[in-house]
Amino acid sequence: MVPVPVPAQAAKEPLILPYVHLTAFSTHIAGGNPAAVVLLSPEQDALLSDSSRQAIGANFHQPMTAFIVPREEGLDELPANARAFNIRYFTASLEPGLCGHATLATAAALFADPARVPSEVDTLYFHATNGVIVARKAEEGRVEIAIAAGRLEPLAVEDPRAVGLRAALARALGPDVKVEFMGAGLGHLDFYCLVEVATRDLRSLPVKITELVDSPFMVHVLTTSSEDPKVAFESRMFAPAASVPEDPVCGTAHTLSTPYWADKHGLHAQVKGSGILARQVSPRGGELRIRIDEEGLVRLAGPVTIISRGELYV
Numbered sequence: 001m002v003p004v005p006v007p008a009q010a011a012k013e014p015l016i017l018p019y020v021h022l023t024a025f026s027t028h029i030a031g032g033n034p035a036a037v038v039l040l041s042p043e044q045d046a047l048l049s050d051s052s053r054q055a056i057g058a059n060f061h062q063p064m065t066a067f068i069v070p071r072e073e074g075l076d077e078l079p080a081n082a083r084a085f086n087i088r089y090f091t092a093s094l095e096p097g098l099c100g101h102a103t104l105a106t107a108a109a110l111f112a113d114p115a116r117v118p119s120e121v122d123t124l125y126f127h128a129t130n131g132v133i134v135a136r137k138a139e140e141g142r143v144e145i146a147i148a149a150g151r152l153e154p155l156a157v158e159d160p161r162a163v164g165l166r167a168a169l170a171r172a173l174g175p176d177v178k179v180e181f182m183g184a185g186l187g188h189l190d191f192y193c194l195v196e197v198a199t200r201d202l203r204s205l206p207v208k209i210t211e212l213v214d215s216p217f218m219v220h221v222l223t224t225s226s227e228d229p230k231v232a233f234e235s236r237m238f239a240p241a242a243s244v245p246e247d248p249v250c251g252t253a254h255t256l257s258t259p260y261w262a263d264k265h266g267l268h269a270q271v272k273g274s275g276i277l278a279r280q281v282s283p284r285g286g287e288l289r290i291r292i293d294e295e296g297l298v299r300l301a302g303p304v305t306i307i308s309r310g311e312l313y314v
Contacts, residue, residue, distance in 0.1 A: 014313040014314055015044055015047060015048065015312075015313070015314040016311050016312070016313060017038050017039070017040065017044060017048075017311065017312040017313075017314060018038075018039045018309070018310070018311055018312075019036055019037060019038045019039065019309070019310055019311070019312055020036070020037045020039070020105075020109040020306060020308075020309050021034065021035075021036050021037075021060075021062075021306070021307040021308045021309070021310075022034070022035055022037065022105040022108060022109060022304055022305060022306050022307060023035075023105070023284075023304070023305050023307060024101040024102075024104040024105045024108070024249065024251075024286070024302060024304050025101065025104070025249040025251075025280070025286030025287060025288055025302035025303065025304075026249075026284070026285075026286050026302075026303060026304075026305055027303045027305060028305060029305055029307050030284065031248075031284050031285055031286060032101075032248060032249055032284060032285075032286045032302075032303075032304075032305065033063055033064075033101040033105075033247065033248040033249035033250070033284070033286060034062045034063060034105075034248070034307065035062055035063065035064045035065065035066060035099075035101060035102040035105040035106070036060040036062050036064075036065040036066070037065075037066045037068065037102070037105055037106045037109045038056065038065065038066065038067045038068070038312065039068060039109070039113075039116070040067060040068065040069040041069065041070075042069055042070065042072060044069075045067075045069040045086075048067070048314065050095075052314055053065075053067055053088065053090050053095075054090055054093075054094075054095070056090070056312065056314070057090030057091060057092055057093075058092045058093070060092075061092050063091070063101070063102075063244055063247055063248065064089050064090070064091060064096075064099045064101065064102040065089070065090045065091075065102075066087055066088070066089055066090075066099070066102040066103070066105070066106045067087070067088045067089075067090070068085045068086065068087045068106055068110075068126070069085060069086050070083070070084070070085055070086075071084040071085055071086050071125075071127060078125070079123075080120070081120060081121055081122050081123055082121060082122075082123040082124065082125060083110075083117055083121050083123075083124055083125070084124070084125040084126075084127065085106075085110075085124065085125070085126055085127070086126075086127050086128075087103065087106060087126040087127065087128050087133075088128070088129070089102055089128070091242055091243050091244055092243040093242065093243040094242055094243070095129075096242070097128060097129035097130035097188060098128055098129070098130040098131070098133070098147070098188065098252055099251070099252065100133075100145060100147055100250065100251020100252040100253075100254070100255070100300060101247075101249055101250065101251045103126055103128075103133050103135060103145050103251070104135065104143050104145050104251060104300070104302065104304060105304055106126065106135075107124050107126075107135035107143045107145065107304075108143050108304035108306070109306070110124060111124075111137060111143065112306065122136055122137040123135070123136050123137075124136075130188045131148060131188075133145055133146065133147055134146045134297075138301045140303075141303065142289070142301045142302055142303050142304075143301065143302070143303075143304055144299050144300065144301035145251065145299070145300050145301075146293070146297040146298070146299050146300075147251070147252065147255050147297065147298050147300065148255065148296070148297060148298070149255050149258070149259050149292060149296050149297065149298045150185055150186070150187075150189045150192070150252075150255040150256035150259070150298075151185070151186040151187060151189075152183035152184065152185060152186065152194055152256055152259070152260060153183060153184045153185075153186055154181070154182070154183050155182040155183060155184055155193075160216070161184060161193075161216040161217070162182055164214075164215060164216040165182055165193060165195075165215055165216055165217060166179070166182070168211055168212050168214055168215035168216075169195065169212075169215075171208065171211035172207055172208045172209065172211040172212050172238075173197070173205065173206075173207060173208075174206070177197055177198070177199065177205070178197065178198040179195060179196070179197055179198075180196040180197065180198055181194070181195065181196040181260075182194075182195050183195075183256075183260070184217070185219075185256055189252070189255075189256065191217055191218040191219055192217065192218075192219040192221060192252075192253070192256060193215075193216075193217040193219070193220055193221065194221045194223060194253075194256050194257060194260060195220065195221065195222050195223070196222075196223050196224060196260075197222055197223070197224055198224070199224055200227060202222065202223075202224045202234050202235070202236060202281050203234070203236075203281035203285075205222075205236075207222075207236070207238065207246075209238050209240050209245045209246060210240055212238050212240055212241075213240050213241050215241075218239055218241050218242055219237065219238075219239045219242070219250075219253070220237065220238045220239065221235055221236075221237050221250070221253040221256060221257060222235060222236045222237070222238070223235040223236075223257050223260070223261075225261075225265070226279065228279070230277055231277050231278065231279045231287075232261055232265070232267060232276040232277060232278055232290075233257060233261045233278055233279075234278070234279050234280070234281045235250075235253060235254070235257055235278070235279075235280050235281070236280065236281060236282055237250040237253045237280070237282075246282055246283075247282070248280065248282045248283070248284035248285070248286060249280040249282065249284070249285070249286035249288070249302075250280065251288070251300050254278060254288055254290060254298065254300060255298045257278070258271065258276070258278070258290050258292065258298055259292070259298075261276075262276075262292070271290070271291055271292045272291065272292055272293075272294075273291070274291070275289050275290055275291030275299075275301075276289075276290050276291070277289055277290075278290055286302065287302065288300050288301070288302050289301040289302065
């Protein structure tokens with residue numbers, strides 16, 4: 001009997017996913033906080049597994065990778081100048097529920113793509129795991145996002161978290177750096193801590209980042225007042241346990257630090273009016289124009305620069 005040849009199984013067609021690589025809070029590609037934005041159709045969103053999203057985040061190895069898909073629910077309730085999307089975020093190793101700079105970058109990518117968002121649209125609603133983030137076109141080509149203000153709980157000296165954090169900070173910063181305040185985020189930011197340090201040059205402060213891995217908190221926001229009279233405060237953010245040794249510019253961190261400095265320096269009228277300028281003094285660096293609106297939302301505005309565009313084959 002002549003054997004019947006078995007046809008080779010056709011190779012599975014890959015998903016072809018467009019992406020945009022941008023940097024938020026900067027007008028040049030060497031500054032700000034980079035993010036990759038993967039643009040999905042509803043059909044692609046249904047086919048793309050969580051493990052594939054995590055693998056894509058690991059391959060990009062950016063501070064954050066965002067996956068967005070047009071939202072199909074509640075479209076009748078949107079005004080003509082608005083669109084809505086579902087958004088998820090992935091670092092190289094995990095999925096956080098919220099990311100400010102990646103949302104800002106995503107909004108800029110969409111505003112620059114009239115095939116996805118018509119030019120008359122100036123407002124985008126992003127439905128994330130931890131709530132809805134509203135993004136709007138702002139003056140001078142900037143993008144503004146609105147995030148609920150974070151809440152801080154001062155850490156008492158005897159609190160076990162304070163003991164562990166103080167030990168980690170001593171190892172990371174050295175015993176001579178004075179800590180003025182330590183606070184823990186509440187609610188969906190309960191893995192954040194805010195630490196005011198007494199230094200005139202936060203930018204140049206040596207930090208042994210790996211020493212923060214054993215801290216009781218995942219995200220560490222170090223902040224201090226600024227020597228620049230135009231800048232309300234400066235900060236740096238470290239999250240080595242989340243595969244983010246130092247975040248270049250963290251939008252979410254400013255939802256904690258802005259109310260803190262508004263209380264400490266009596267900036268409430270300015271914050272609720274024209275806003276204040278804050279600076280993140282990481283090696284890449286970035287500036288944020290910040291105000292708090294009548295609903296208590298922290299509005300973060302900044303420029304976004306497109307670095308590249310391309311396609312993923314998954």
